[in-house]
Amino acid sequence: MGLGVGLPVAVTGAGDRPNDLASVIRGRRSVRAFDAGRAVPRTVIEDAIAAAGWAPSPHGRQPWRFAVVESFSRRAALAEAMAGTWDAQLSLDGQERAIVEARLSKSRQRLHRAPILIVPCLYLSDLDVYPNADRQAAETTMAIQSLGAAIQNLLLSVYAAGLDAGWMCAPLFCPEIVRDALGLGQELIPHALLPIGYAAKDPVRRERRPVAELIVGWD
């Protein structure tokens, strides 16, 4: 059976997961609720970041860096710093105040309860510089594409180790705020937030489109 066919294989839980490539790819899932009391081994994080580093990148320049946020005080500070942006955006969407408050509280909880957060940052300093804007934009797009590949490697590595991760896009909407909250340099552009830990419960899985729908041409 091809990778894109059907639902993921059954996952038997931490430390007991089939870890052949197809099973890891299909077993990985976005987890949004973690067991706050279960610490994440440092080696899992180091191995996952090393796996990220093996992703393909434009000219092999590896345009990524990763901030690891572990202490509760730092996680809470980051959640607080981003809360203003969340609030403003949800309000702009025209959501009722009570719903905005509930969603803000949920987002804060996600950062409070995940034992470790990784913030993947785009790092453009080593990329080529072009005189024309369109080529420069393509260079940046390539870097962003490769950051996505690096993040996927990281997620698969965490999953294969028996843990789980989520993916939050919030930093994309307030990179300066995240940078300030974490004391990161100007050359780093926070692109995502990956809560990592042991799943508190199994998430509902989304079905995948059949391969026949994905292939739009094959002449």
Ligand SMILES: Cc1cc2nc3c(=O)[nH]c(=O)nc-3n(C[C@H](O)[C@H](O)[C@H](O)COP(=O)(O)O)c2cc1C
């Ligand atoms: C670029 C990107 C941004 C995402 N942002 C969020 C997010 O802000 N919050 C969230 O709960 N999930 C987020 N996700 C996770 C997706 O919702 C999830 O991958 C999708 O529903 C498929 O589920 P799965 O990861 O369990 O296969 C994001 C995923 C990607 C690739």
